[in-house]
Amino acid sequence: xxxLTLLHVDLDxxxxxxxxxxxxxxxxxxxxxxxxxxxxARGVVATASYAARRFGVGSGxxxxxxxxxxxxxxxxxxxxxxxxxxxARVMEALRTIAAELEVxxxxxAFLATNDDPRAVARRVQDVVRAATGLECSVGIGDNKxxxxxxxxxxxxxxxxxxxxxxxxxxxxxxxxxxLWGIGRKRAGRLAELGIxxxxxxxxxxxxxxxxxxxxxxxxxLQETARGEDRxxxxxxxxAPRSRGREKTFQKDLSxxxxxxxxxxxxxxxxxxxxxxxxxKSARVVVxxxxxxxxxxxxxxxxxxxxxxxxxxxxxxxxxxxxxxxxRPIRLVGVRCDVVEWNR
DNA sequence: TCTGGGGTCCTAGGACCC
DNA sequence: TCTGGGGTCCTAGGACCC
Numbered sequence: 455x456x457x458l459t460l461l462h463v464d465l466d467x468x469x470x471x472x473x474x475x476x477x478x479x480x481x482x483x484x485x486x487x488x489x490x491x492x493x494x495a496r497g498v499v500a501t502a503s504y505a506a507r508r509f510g511v512g513s514g515x516x517x518x519x520x521x522x523x524x525x526x527x528x529x530x531x532x533x534x535x536x537x538x539x540x541x542a543r544v545m546e547a548l549r550t551i552a553a554e555l556e557v558x559x560x561x562x563a564f565l566a567t568n569d570d571p572r573a574v575a576r577r578v579q580d581v582v583r584a585a586t587g588l589e590c591s592v593g594i595g596d597n598k599x600x601x602x603x604x605x606x607x608x609x610x611x612x613x614x615x616x617x618x619x620x621x622x623x624x625x626x627x628x629x630x631x632x633l634w635g636i637g638r639k640r641a642g643r644l645a646e647l648g649i650x651x652x653x654x655x656x657x658x659x660x661x662x663x664x665x666x667x668x669x670x671x672x673x674x675l676q677e678t679a680r681g682e683d684r685x686x687x688x689x690x691x692x693a694p695r696s697r698g699r700e701k702t703f704q705k706d707l708s709x710x711x712x713x714x715x716x717x718x719x720x721x722x723x724x725x726x727x728x729x730x731x732x733x734k735s736a737r738v739v740v741x742x743x744x745x746x747x748x749x750x751x752x753x754x755x756x757x758x759x760x761x762x763x764x765x766x767x768x769x770x771x772x773x774x775x776x777x778x779x780x781r782p783i784r785l786v787g788v789r790c791d792v793v794e795w796n797r
Numbered sequence: 798t799c800t801g802g803g804g805t806c807c808t809a810g811g812a813c814c815c
Numbered sequence: 816t817c818t819g820g821g822g823t824c825c826t827a828g829g830a831c832c833c
Contacts, residue, residue, distance in 0.1 A: 637832085
């Protein structure tokens with residue numbers, strides 16, 4: 455029996471690091487990347503450099519708020535192409551160490567090893583640094599959950615190991631929202647049940663959790679709190695389940711025709727994405743976010759799967775029409791379920 | 798809240814069927 | 816009309832992640 459150990463590789467301040475790599479004069483300075491780079495526009499922080507984080511700036515924060523917390527920060531627009539290129543180089547470097555690699559985002563990957571995991575982790579850091587000039591942190595665990603959690607403790611540029619035996623001491627006293635998959639809402643509901651820490655959740659009555667969260671999620675919450683995770687490394691990229699585009703307007707729109715023109719544009723772009731992947735869709739869902747911030751969605755099901763831009767645009771307009779009201783609109787989105795995916 | 802854009806998975810409730 | 820019970824499918828929305 456070969457017992458594999460899992461490693462989770464997480465690039466440090468990835469997007470900000472890519473920007474600082476091409477503009478070395480920004481090193482050590484507060485750098486905030488997000489939106490179109492205008493801190494007075496609608497948008498949120500994608501990544502803040504460590505220097506910016508010391509001012510309380512973090513991912514997901516509105517750019518306007520980030521600018522207030524750190525007026526001297528350098529604000530930069532998102533440059534997806536640059537991050538995709540850098541990410542591809544990182545993954546390529548990781549594949550020289552482990553053929554079986556699960557890419558979990560631009561800046562994350564899981565790999566398995568039966569060698570000494572700490573030695574492999576150091577090698578990962580050396581290889582990534584040599585290939586890209588970027589730093590990463592590596593978490594080691596008996597499963598993906600433990601490895602992923604451990605990489606958070608490894609930052610910056612470190613290595614940290616969790617196991618079934620150290621999990622309770624390392625995690626038991628922490629608030630439940632430190633667990634992967636528990637955000638503000640679930641933490642709030644758990645608090646109502648008197649469950650505040652990971653240890654509380656690990657020891658909770660599972661029937662109570664199942665009643666409050668549903669059978670599947672309830673059980674999963676408890677397993678997660680106990681550091682248990684049977685999910686496998688997924689080294690083959692999965693075909694996308696859906697493709698979509700959405701757009702937040704810099705100013706709320708009240709003119710129906712203008713909104714419809716935006717929807718047609720989004721639907722046509724989604725159609726291009728589908729065609730590029732040799733995919734088709736038979737369901738088109740239009741999301742509308744009404745001012746100030748109420749989100750709604752309605753879909754239409756097509757008789758046949760298609761990637762035809764005109765058909766998808768027409769379907770999107772129909773899905774918009776059934777929910778249209780004469781009120782200001784902040785965002786519209788078009789998403790297509792993928793029913794076929796060739797190649 | 799000043800709250801992006803790309804996704805995934807899960808749940809609740811209604812429709813429908815036997 | 817005083818209106819069963821269980822299964823499945825579909826849709827909308829919730830919650831979360833990077």
